[in-house]
Amino acid sequence: MSLSNKLPSFLKDLISSFTGGKDPLHNLTALSIPASLLLAAWPHWYTIYLAQSNRIQGGWSNINPRAFVVKLAQKPKPTPLELLILRGQACQANSFENVPLFLAALVWANYTRLEVETINRFILGYLASRVLYTVLYLKTSTYWNSFARTVVFNFGILWIVSIWLQGGLALAPSLK
Secondary structure (H helix, E strand, C coil), X not given: CCHHHHXXXXXXXXXXXXXXXXXXXXXXXXXXXXXXXXXXXXXXXXXXXXXXXXXXXXXXXXXXXXXXXXXXXXXXXXXXXXHHHHHHHHHHHHHHHHHHHHHHHHHHHHHCCCCHHHHHHHHHXXXXXXHHHHHHHHHCCCCCCHHHHHHHHHHHHHHHHHHHHHHHHHHCHHHC
C-alpha cells in the first residue's frame, strides 16, 4: 500500500500534477536518496553556523575547513561549544560514510524485488535511526551516554544487513 493513500485527496492531486500521475510515495527509494544526503549534511551546516555566528577561531574557515577542525581539536581545553562543533563535524563525516551503505541496500532491495512495504519500512526506519543518531551525536557529551548513540548506530547497520539477507533469500528461495 502506498503512503499516498493516506494523504488527503487535494494533496494526492497536487502530487499527481507534478509527477504525471505517477505515485512517488509508492516506493520511497528515489525520495530517500536526497533525504539521506541532506540529513548527512545537516550537522555540517549547523556547526558552520555555530562557528561563524560565535566567531570560533575567528569564524568558520571556508578556505580550509578541515584545517579549521584539526586546529580546533588540538586546543588543550575546548569549550562546550567547540566540542559541539567537533562532534557535529564528526557526525557529518560518519553520516557521509554511511550513505553508500544505505544506497547499496536500496539498490539490492529493489534489484531483489523485495516487497515495497519492506523497502519503505526500511527507508523510514533507517532514516529515523540516522535522525536519532545525529541528535545523540550532537547532544552527547559524556562517556556513558555515548553508548546510546552506539546502540542507535548499530541498529541502523543491522537493518542494512537484514535487507541484504532478505534480498538474498528472495533470490534463493530454496534457502528458506
